[in-house]
Amino acid sequence: MIAERGTRVINLVQAVNEALDLALERDPRVVLFGEDVGKMGGVFRASDGLQPKYGEKRVFDTPLAESGIVGFAIGMAMAGLRPVAEIQFAGFLYPALDQILSHLGRMRHRTRGRFTIPLVIRAPYGGGVKTPEQHADSPEAILCHVPGVKVIIPSSPERAKGLLLSAIEDPDPVFFLEAIKLYRGVKAEVPEGYYTLPIGKARVVREGGAATLIAYGGMVEVCQKAAEVAAREGVELEVIDVETLVPLDTPTLVESVAKTGRAVVVYEAMRTGGFGAEIVARLAEEATDYLEAPVVRVAGWDAPYPPFSAVENFYRPDTKRVLEAVRKVLTH
Amino acid sequence: MIAERGTRVINLVQAVNEALDLALERDPRVVLFGEDVGKMGGVFRASDGLQPKYGEKRVFDTPLAESGIVGFAIGMAMAGLRPVAEIQFAGFLYPALDQILSHLGRMRHRTRGRFTIPLVIRAPYGGGVKTPEQHADSPEAILCHVPGVKVIIPSSPERAKGLLLSAIEDPDPVFFLEAIKLYRGVKAEVPEGYYTLPIGKARVVREGGAATLIAYGGMVEVCQKAAEVAAREGVELEVIDVETLVPLDTPTLVESVAKTGRAVVVYEAMRTGGFGAEIVARLAEEATDYLEAPVVRVAGWDAPYPPFSAVENFYRPDTKRVLEAVRKVLTH
Amino acid sequence: MDTVRYLDDDGKPLRDIPLSEEELLRGYRALRRARHFDERALVLQRQGRLGVYPPFRGQEAAQVGVTLSLEKSDWLCPSYRETAAALTFGMPLSRLILNWRADPAGWRIPEGVNMIQFYIPIATQVPQAAGLAYAEKLKGNSAVAAVFIGDGGTSEGDFHEGLNFASVFDAPLLIVVQNNGWAISVPTHKQMKVQRVALKAQGYGIPGVTVDGNDLVAVWTVARKAAARARAGEGPTLIEALTYRVAPHTSSDDPGRYRTEDEAEAWKKRDPVARMRGCLVYLGLWDDEKEKALEEELEAEFVAGVDEADQAPEPKPWEIVEQVYAEMQPDQQAAWNYLRTGGEA
Amino acid sequence: MDTVRYLDDDGKPLRDIPLSEEELLRGYRALRRARHFDERALVLQRQGRLGVYPPFRGQEAAQVGVTLSLEKSDWLCPSYRETAAALTFGMPLSRLILNWRADPAGWRIPEGVNMIQFYIPIATQVPQAAGLAYAEKLKGNSAVAAVFIGDGGTSEGDFHEGLNFASVFDAPLLIVVQNNGWAISVPTHKQMKVQRVALKAQGYGIPGVTVDGNDLVAVWTVARKAAARARAGEGPTLIEALTYRVAPHTSSDDPGRYRTEDEAEAWKKRDPVARMRGCLVYLGLWDDEKEKALEEELEAEFVAGVDEADQAPEPKPWEIVEQVYAEMQPDQQAAWNYLRTGGEA
Ligand SMILES: Cc1ncc(C[n+]2csc(CCOP(=O)(O)OP(=O)(O)O)c2C)c(N)n1
Ligand SMILES: Cc1ncc(C[n+]2csc(CCOP(=O)(O)OP(=O)(O)O)c2C)c(N)n1
Ligand SMILES: [Mg+2]
Ligand SMILES: [Mg+2]
Numbered sequence A, B: 001m002i003a004e005r006g007t008r009v010i011n012l013v014q015a016v017n018e019a020l021d022l023a024l025e026r027d028p029r030v031v032l033f034g035e036d037v038g039k040m041g042g043v044f045r046a047s048d049g050l051q052p053k054y055g056e057k058r059v060f061d062t063p064l065a066e067s068g069i070v071g072f073a074i075g076m077a078m079a080g081l082r083p084v085a086e087i088q089f090a091g092f093l094y095p096a097l098d099q100i101l102s103h104l105g106r107m108r109h110r111t112r113g114r115f116t117i118p119l120v121i122r123a124p125y126g127g128g129v130k131t132p133e134q135h136a137d138s139p140e141a142i143l144c145h146v147p148g149v150k151v152i153i154p155s156s157p158e159r160a161k162g163l164l165l166s167a168i169e170d171p172d173p174v175f176f177l178e179a180i181k182l183y184r185g186v187k188a189e190v191p192e193g194y195y196t197l198p199i200g201k202a203r204v205v206r207e208g209g210a211a212t213l214i215a216y217g218g219m220v221e222v223c224q225k226a227a228e229v230a231a232r233e234g235v236e237l238e239v240i241d242v243e244t245l246v247p248l249d250t251p252t253l254v255e256s257v258a259k260t261g262r263a264v265v266v267y268e269a270m271r272t273g274g275f276g277a278e279i280v281a282r283l284a285e286e287a288t289d290y291l292e293a294p295v296v297r298v299a300g301w302d303a304p305y306p307p308f309s310a311v312e313n314f315y316r317p318d319t320k321r322v323l324e325a326v327r328k329v330l331t332h
Numbered sequence C, D: 001m002d003t004v005r006y007l008d009d010d011g012k013p014l015r016d017i018p019l020s021e022e023e024l025l026r027g028y029r030a031l032r033r034a035r036h037f038d039e040r041a042l043v044l045q046r047q048g049r050l051g052v053y054p055p056f057r058g059q060e061a062a063q064v065g066v067t068l069s070l071e072k073s074d075w076l077c078p079s080y081r082e083t084a085a086a087l088t089f090g091m092p093l094s095r096l097i098l099n100w101r102a103d104p105a106g107w108r109i110p111e112g113v114n115m116i117q118f119y120i121p122i123a124t125q126v127p128q129a130a131g132l133a134y135a136e137k138l139k140g141n142s143a144v145a146a147v148f149i150g151d152g153g154t155s156e157g158d159f160h161e162g163l164n165f166a167s168v169f170d171a172p173l174l175i176v177v178q179n180n181g182w183a184i185s186v187p188t189h190k191q192m193k194v195q196r197v198a199l200k201a202q203g204y205g206i207p208g209v210t211v212d213g214n215d216l217v218a219v220w221t222v223a224r225k226a227a228a229r230a231r232a233g234e235g236p237t238l239i240e241a242l243t244y245r246v247a248p249h250t251s252s253d254d255p256g257r258y259r260t261e262d263e264a265e266a267w268k269k270r271d272p273v274a275r276m277r278g279c280l281v282y283l284g285l286w287d288d289e290k291e292k293a294l295e296e297e298l299e300a301e302f303v304a305g306v307d308e309a310d311q312a313p314e315p316k317p318w319e320i321v322e323q324v325y326a327e328m329q330p331d332q333q334a335a336w337n338y339l340r341t342g343g344e345a
Helices: A012-026 A050-054 A066-078 A094-104 A140-144 A157-169 A218-232 A250-260 A275-286 A309-314 A319-331 B012-026 B050-054 B066-078 B090-104 B140-144 B157-169 B218-232 B250-260 B275-286 B309-314 B319-331 C021-046 C060-068 C083-089 C093-100 C125-138 C157-168 C197-204 C216-231 C261-268 C272-282 C288-310 C317-321 C330-340 D021-046 D060-068 D083-089 D093-100 D125-138 D157-168 D197-204 D216-231 D261-268 D272-282 D288-310 D317-321 D330-340
Strands: A007-010 A030-034 A059-061 A082-086 A120-125 A150-152 A174-179 A188-191 A203-206 A211-215 A237-241 A244-246 A263-270 A296-300 B007-010 B030-034 B059-061 B082-086 B120-125 B150-152 B174-179 B188-191 B203-206 B211-215 B237-241 B244-246 B263-270 B296-300 C075-077 C145-150 C173-179 C208-212 C237-242 D075-077 D145-150 D173-179 D208-212 D237-242
Touching: A007 A012, A012 A030, A012 A050, A012 A082, A012 A157, A012 A174, A012 A188, A030 A066, A050 A059, A066 A082, A066 A094, A066 C125, A066 C157, A094 B090, A094 C125, A094 C157, A120 A157, A140 A150, A140 A174, A140 A244, A140 A263, A140 A275, A150 A157, A157 A174, A157 A188, A203 A218, A203 A250, A211 A218, A211 A250, A211 A319, A218 A237, A218 A263, A218 A319, A237 A250, A250 A263, A250 A275, A263 A275, A263 A319, A275 A296, A275 B275, A275 B296, A296 A319, A296 B275, A309 D317, B007 B012, B012 B030, B012 B050, B012 B082, B012 B157, B012 B174, B012 B188, B030 B066, B050 B059, B066 B082, B066 B090, B066 D125, B066 D157, B090 B120, B090 B140, B090 D125, B090 D157, B120 B157, B140 B150, B140 B174, B140 B244, B140 B263, B140 B275, B150 B157, B157 B174, B157 B188, B203 B218, B203 B250, B211 B218, B211 B250, B211 B319, B218 B237, B218 B263, B218 B319, B237 B250, B250 B263, B250 B275, B263 B275, B263 B319, B275 B296, B296 B319, B309 C317, C021 C060, C021 C083, C021 C093, C021 C216, C021 C272, C021 C288, C060 C083, C060 C145, C060 C173, C060 C216, C060 C237, C060 C272, C075 C083, C075 C125, C083 C093, C093 C288, C125 C145, C125 C157, C125 C173, C157 C173, C157 C197, C157 D157, C173 C197, C173 C216, C197 C208, C197 C237, C197 D197, C208 C216, C216 C237, C216 C272, C317 C330, D021 D060, D021 D083, D021 D093, D021 D216, D021 D272, D021 D288, D060 D083, D060 D145, D060 D173, D060 D216, D060 D237, D060 D272, D075 D083, D075 D125, D083 D093, D093 D288, D125 D145, D125 D157, D125 D173, D157 D173, D157 D197, D173 D197, D173 D216, D197 D208, D197 D237, D208 D216, D216 D237, D216 D272, D317 D330
Parallel strands: A030 A059, A030 A082, A082 A120, A120 A174, A150 A174, A211 A237, A211 A263, A263 A296, B030 B059, B030 B082, B082 B120, B120 B174, B150 B174, B211 B237, B211 B263, B263 B296, C075 C145, C145 C173, C173 C237, C208 C237, D075 D145, D145 D173, D173 D237, D208 D237
Antiparallel strands: A007 A188, A150 A244, A203 A237, B007 B188, B150 B244, B203 B237
16 A cells, blocks of 8 residues: 555654654644744744644744643543644653653543553654753653553664554554664655554664674664674564554564564664663564574663763764674674 | 661551661752651651651652653753652552653663753552552552663562662662652661662572572562472472562573563453563563473453452452462463 | 532531532532541451551542532543542442452543542542543533542642643632542641632732532532633632541541541541431431431442452453553563463563 | 833933942843843854854843842842843853753853753743742752743743742742744734733742843843742742844744844844943943953953863763762763763663
């Protein structure tokens, strides 16, 4: 279906913008809001042009208060709307964590299905572009430990557009994190018009038999580059884009490891307690019999993301570190 | 040294109360505050009798605002005091997560050592006693993913007292979570007077060669009971009390698994993204060569802690589920 | 700031009462019904037939008065203490019993009752209520929302953020602060530096009214005006109901640890139920016989409600992993299978 | 509510000025120094010699006036926009350059400068400032704290919680809201329903003052009074400084997307630096020659500061895992070893 459409080469912010536009057009219940989302069209321009098109009732600026934004959005969702809230940077989700942990994913459970929260919370995350302090955080592990929510992190413009539309259609609350590094860093073909992509499925984005690289969001690009380098040395790596962190598609991961026998898990959040730990734990539980070498994690160090621009790139995993890990699993 | 002292049989709340009393007595910089901490002596009586003894300047009630409490405490710590803040239940740490994630553990790092936050945040956590909604949460995984903080969860009155005194002496921010189920559930001998216990060390609390049970806080008791049952059937289980989750004492865990070849990790938080995932990940990285069976996790289900008292005990791991896991690792 | 009152401490009207006889009788009935529930619930609690229960004795007028100003299509956003409001709003009595038994059947709010749960995490209901109210406005409905919070709750950031959102968006919202003197053991004067919570409205550019929370006529009248204002698109109103938590914080609390009985005794003289009865008697609308008949009726209703609650099916272990998502996902399915079969997943 | 003013738009005194000549000159110098920094920093930024930079043009008087009322032992708690306050408070110029280069050497606040970092997460500094202030009071010191926040920042829960803590504990705190009309693209009237931020003080039972934030004499006088009040144990004061963000939000922002230039132009006529110079000239304390000498001196200082900053050692990769804990722990040690040896841990 998607293959038949025309495509255009756009970047990830533009893909998000298109998805928002299509969702607003298609479903009158969709409303879009957040800090600087309306008049300005978002600090990254994700909602560029949408307020003039859909009016201030459907696309609007809120006061500067994230707990307020999420709480307000929860209320709107309970009243039957389909809010899409933007949090300016993922590090500013923190003031909203009470609303998130106490209510967002509990509403359906505690009301035994009477209320559900079809709310999408979008936020840019991750480092690599010399942003100020707190603008490069990767808090996905925290969101993945919230019962009752889904967590999606796309790795390309095409995936971002289709997954965001799926998220907006989804009856459950969804976090949708967008890697800042990819916003304008990558352009790719994106199908025109409305299309959705499945939530809850991991994807093999490159096939190979030597080892499996598992990543999501901004780290998929890093792993693909590493795989290219390795391929030049004759080592064929399989690269998996997790895409939906919760609910996690464990079978696809296990299947790949069953084939390769070796795995490297890559994420840019702080290593300890990062979502990669959950991935490794699932492999340890379900793929040990296939593993010929211990799994290796490549992640942010156990320190805050450095607010020191000149050296920040030593925090975020890069191809060099990924390839070192590959060497480790291959030579065990 | 501790062995030479007299001991008395007290419960965990009393042990905490003694530690707070001794800290206030010893160090004039120590101040104690939180909701209902002063006049009432805490909803669990952890600060019982301390306001009359040390006055309202050192032991006081705050307004009902957790972000305010933690922010206020951070300021006091920067000004040279040694605040010990109580959050009434761990589930009410959520409104404070912005202060925690944005500042608490970053202060030393970002100021390159100029400021440090010698702050202890105490909170009861965990289920098993039919509390109202949100009173039984186990959010330790979130705290363990905060760079720059330490996380301690004691499993007995004796450990609680000595570790709390260490935490208060520590120059870094420390979370100190106390299992509600143990507050009055267990009485044990506790040394009199002031003593500290090492932070950052896991403890073998029962030796055995068949498999290793790894747990902390309220789950240590469950594992010890399971080990007793297993012992009656001739299976000797080793039980490890992690005690300090961050910084994690990986070598002690690996050493035990090197001996037993099998491990079960037990925690009562929601399974996905729980701290047990980090423990399993470390074993997968560092102990795979010793493991004769895949590690098994026994944890809370991927759902909110049920606010439905009659069935809440089906959420929290019990000896039955631990023993099933043991059987699984033994028969692999 | 003045406190709006219509009745003196004995219930004698201080000025013209803007309520009809039918309304006065309906109001008294709702008060009496709430009181009956509270008294009997505490008995059930002591018998071990209820879980932790937060009594509302002394606060009936504040809760009932506001709720009577709502329509069925409006939204009620309570904290844990608003059982009286929920009962008045239409939550079936048996469900309330089940709710305070922490039974899943009690947590399912019936279709048609536009109420969110009794919220435990303080103040979190305020921004949500603002969102509910604003959504109704966006949808072109005339529905309003009423959100309840305590004096202690006003210290939380969410109270502030919710009020600001409500005011900026002119959301049709009643923010009702029951200033009952205490937040567990902390008295209001240690919670805030202002004498009147209603003063806080000035920081948001919305009206703030202090009302005698133990005077049903006053609360109802003030709330009705605020609801009309909200429906007319004029935005939110902050209502401070001055009252007192006569009972312990919850069934687990011992107020002896932090306050003397004198204060509670003084407030008992201003009991909202007795005052309203005084008003009816004064107006010749009520007598002992009617009271007795009402009591019997309420007891019968209560007993029937408990009976109904007792017949609720035993909660099943596997229910704890149901309704996590709209469609059950693999991790929940595995847990469900385990729990359904009694172990050994 | 009245706005406190001492100078008209041209700097002519409107009433008796409660500052000495020495103070007026010192104040002007601090303003001029801040302006110089800001202008030159923007140039550096465009040259790629500074990271993202939040200019403060137009807000010099608000920041400098408050800071001049502080002692060295007091605490300064800025947001990201308070470089003028930090400079005035004693942060070495070279450190400020390094700070906005996002260089570790700039993030280490020197001993003796009681300042917390330029905070990015909005409003989080407020409860901390309350704690700092109250700690000084508990220790028996007379130090106060001054915390800065923007109009947008007042919407966050932490603003509210911090104010409430400060007021309940009578913390010696100045809460300074620079109402500069905008929070990135959101104008103040969409941020809040009140016309004056100072009205918010009424919800906390503390004084709230609106001052012309472009009038150094007014800001300094108001802040000095508030600081004296705080030192006397009378608690916090909320100061709203009415001003305008003449420049873009940061060096990455394009205000053309959300506002017209007219507004900014109108405010440029009330420029705080020009006004203060007008005042000095009016009082016969200043002339072009002095101005020129000052400019030269400031430029020399700035150039020296940049030179010093340029000589800071290159940040080392392994610094990113240092200072996580007071003593390095195993996970950080492993990372440090890896980074120190350039890979292959
Ligand atoms: C976020 C949060 N913090 C703490 C608590 C614990 N707690 C429950 S009720 C209460 C006091 C509430 O006082 P108030 O708001 O005045 O309401 P009242 O109990 O008087 O009705 C506290 C501290 C909580 N439920 N949620
Ligand atoms: C918690 C949080 N949310 C969002 C942001 C992004 N942000 C940075 S500055 C700003 C606007 C602040 O406006 P205001 O408080 O008026 O200060 P001003 O920029 O005018 O000095 C926003 C939304 C942030 N830094 N922190
Ligand atoms: Mg109260
Ligand atoms: Mg502003």
